[in-house]
Amino acid sequence: MKCRNLNAGVRKLGPAIAAAALMAGGGQAAAAPVSLTLDFSCPFPLIGDQPIRAEISADIPATATVGNPTPEFEVTALTVVNEDSRTGLKLVGSETVEGSAVSYNEVVTQSRTLDQIVNLSIPQTPIPNETGEFTVPATGNAPAVTFTDQDVGEAEIRVGALSLSLIARTANGDIAPAPIGEIDTDCTQLAGQNNLLQTIMVEGDVVETPRIAVNREEVAFGNVQAGLTEQDTITITNTGNAALGINGISIAGADSIAFMQTNSCSTIAPNAACDVDVTYIPSGEGSQTATLTIASTDAENPSVDVALSGNSVLAPVPEIGVNPGSVDLGRLLLGESSSAQVTVSNSGNETLLINGISLTGSDASEFTQTNNCTTVAPDQSCTIDLAFTAGAVGVSNAQLVIASDDPENPEITVPVTAEGYEETGSVIELLLALEGSTYIKSSGSTLPLNGSIATALDLASGTFEADLAVDPTVGNFSIKLLFSRLNAVANVEFEQAEMTTGTLINGELTANSHLYVKVPRVALKLFGIPFKVGGGDQCQTIEPVDITLTSPEGSNFSPATGGNVSGEYTLPPLENCGLLTDVLNQFLTGPGNTIDLMLTPEQ
Structure with missing residues (x-):
């Protein structure tokens, strides 16, 4: 059997049966029929990705009621397989074709997206010996959908991807030779198409409910000098459809005295917001924490906590950081040069003063450094450029010494090394x-x-x-x-x-x-x-x-x-x-x- 001669057969058989599978794009009972035509791309053996155009038809109601499942109903599709496909199947001795398909759809409501998976069965269908077209049926049931209060409003049924599983059998019931005997393929819907099959109006009683949303789970003030203050803002929003009452806003905890809040929040209309200003008033030295609690009329979430923290320092101090901690300028041929950078940063809350930068050690003269470091503001950095030119064979070592007014680390040493070598031979x-x-x-x-x-x-x-x-x-x-x-x-x-x-x-x-x-x-x-x-x-x-x-x-x-x-x-x-x-x-x-x-x- 020459499976490769199925180029034309497979090219047309896949789209033919795929069209049958797609006829179950969605479904409800007792409604006017809807239809939609879409293009897909399906990978098949031998011939690669192939296009499929399918007409999707169903009876779907235009309205649905909250709490009542939409009815299931049977979907039947008849697909005409052309002469070229029939001939291709016969070339490998196929007498029947059968299989299954899955259509992956979505029901999109006002607040969520529901997956709708429609399974279709393609019964064993004879492949006639006479020339001409023949018909392949496919049937299945669209599953019921039950809408809830959150779905009230307009819902859409959108057609998604498609999977096919096809089997061609010979006269004695055996599966036809690979790769045509069994075909499993996942089809992708081509981009840029309107895949809306039906719009459904979901009806039900609308319950007016307030819903609280707070934009912060914590407020961290970091280092603040004792005697000074720092302020930040928390925003409360009503995402519900009824007015939200604010019953109280309070601060509690071991260090509650270090924090203060002010607000004008009382009643918040739907989709409106109000602000709570929180002030940190540090004292002494060390970390301080508390909890801000917001009480409201949201029945599902009547109390919301926001963690507060800060660190009280007696006086602002700089804090030096150096990266990397050591520098290797590599192995260089005599006369070659190499360079690297060292970054000096300040993670403190006071400006860092750089008192001096120098190279020391027995081989210090073989290295050079230049820098733009004099003062480094909090959360800023400066750079030191190191360079080495190989002038002699062997390893050279030096130390880059950085002096500053960091009270804990007034002097930091960065080891620096390089090696020179001479090329041998011609x-x-x-x-x-x-x-x-x-x-x-x-x-x-x-x-x-x-x-x-x-x-x-x-x-x-x-x-x-x-x-x-x-x-x-x-x-x-x-x-x-x-x-x-x-x-x-x-x-x-x-x-x-x-x-x-x-x-x-x-x-x-x-x-x-x-x-x-x-x-x-x-x-x-x-x-x-x-x-x-x-x-x-x-x-x-x-x-x-x-x-x-x-x-x-x-x-x-x-x-x-x-x-x-x-x-x-x-x-x-x-x-x-x-x-x-x-x-x-x-x-x-x-x-x-x-x-x-x-x-x-x-x-």
């Missing part, structure tokens, strides 16, 4: 062009390879580091699917995971490369028409491919003339390649793959 840079091919064992196919490798070779040690760039390529593969082999074309790209490293000693080259292999597109040809069956921007090996290349023994590989290299490697599995990821892994991954390249110096 390094030459080469640009080599690469040309060759790689053999994929799992599919018995060969991909052409071209690109370049930029190499920095240390002649003294014989080691090198290289930047490998392999051009995108295209390969032809043979895919075994069901009882057939189909020809596929794959676009293949390579992304370097890390630098290539290796050695060139006595004319023998060894190189270790690490590349991600990407497959942005895989296409088949059915009936002479190419179509994409996998790949994508995220389709790649789950880990880098590790390839070790060596020159032939006795070939005397030279940087001046280049030479041949070859190797064997394993292709890790692919991921994120669409519905046929497993199929792609059968002919694009696995061990025993070989690579042969010719490296030629570019002039």
Whole structure:
């Protein structure tokens, strides 16, 4: 059976049956019919995302009463399956089709959103042998909805997403071959459409109720000098539909004497508000707390508490902070420079005075510092710029010393270090062009390879580091699917995971490369028409491919003339390649793959 020949069949079968499932978009009894046409996108095997246009029809009442469930009723839909879909099903020996569908809808009221899930059954339906269209039925019940007082007003039924579960069976009752035999797909409603199916007026007795809302759960004043005061505001709002009475506002707790409140709140109209001004009057030294309580006529929430806190300090003081606590300017080649910044902050409630900033220690002269630090206001900061130029081989250490008027930390020391080194050996840079091919064992196919490798070779040690760039390529593969082999074309790209490293000693080259292999597109040809069956921007090996290349023994590989290299490697599995990821892994991954390249110096 050639499952790939179902391109046209699957393309039209999915939308046909999906239309039947969507006929249950909502439902009530004894009302005028409503209908709505929407476009969806559904992912299907082989052909990817496909469009669906469905007409949703139901009888939904225009009014509903609080406390009375809306009636359930049966939804029946008849969908015409066209000749191309019938032919596609027959190609894999299908005699019947059956399944189920779920329509995910929402009932949106004045105060909440209710999920409405409609389950539909698609009974076993014969697929006729005669040419022409045939009909597939789908039936189900829309669930009842019970509205409450909070829903009074206008409610909307909106159609959402769709899930399909379809089964095609052969004459003996077996499920038809994959991937057509069983199809599970989640369809997405295309954006920008009006998905309103029906508007319902929910009727009931409106109860007038006051509701209190307070904008603060706590008021924290922080550090305040004793003898001074700090003020903040709490807002009370009535979110109900009746006047809210404020029965009292009071402050209690161990330190209630440190807090005072004033307000003009008595009766608050619906959607109106009033303010409560809270003043902190610190005394002594230390933290102080209390609780402000608001009593109201809200029956559900008659008392609301707001936590109050503050910290009384005898006098304002600065508080220095330094970040980072140590600085490493790194390992530098002689003559190279590096820099870093140190931030000095003030988390106190008084201006911080910087008395001096200096570098000390045996190697202090090898470092420099500049800064904009003189005074630092509360909650502000300044920066110190450190720099180092490697003038000698070895590690250099110094201390950055910051003196200030912070009474607890008048002097802070930040360790500073750096290292200078001298480059050894003679390094030459080469640009080599690469040309060759790689053999994929799992599919018995060969991909052409071209690109370049930029190499920095240390002649003294014989080691090198290289930047490998392999051009995108295209390969032809043979895919075994069901009882057939189909020809596929794959676009293949390579992304370097890390630098290539290796050695060139006595004319023998060894190189270790690490590349991600990407497959942005895989296409088949059915009936002479190419179509994409996998790949994508995220389709790649789950880990880098590790390839070790060596020159032939006795070939005397030279940087001046280049030479041949070859190797064997394993292709890790692919991921994120669409519905046929497993199929792609059968002919694009696995061990025993070989690579042969010719490296030629570019002039």
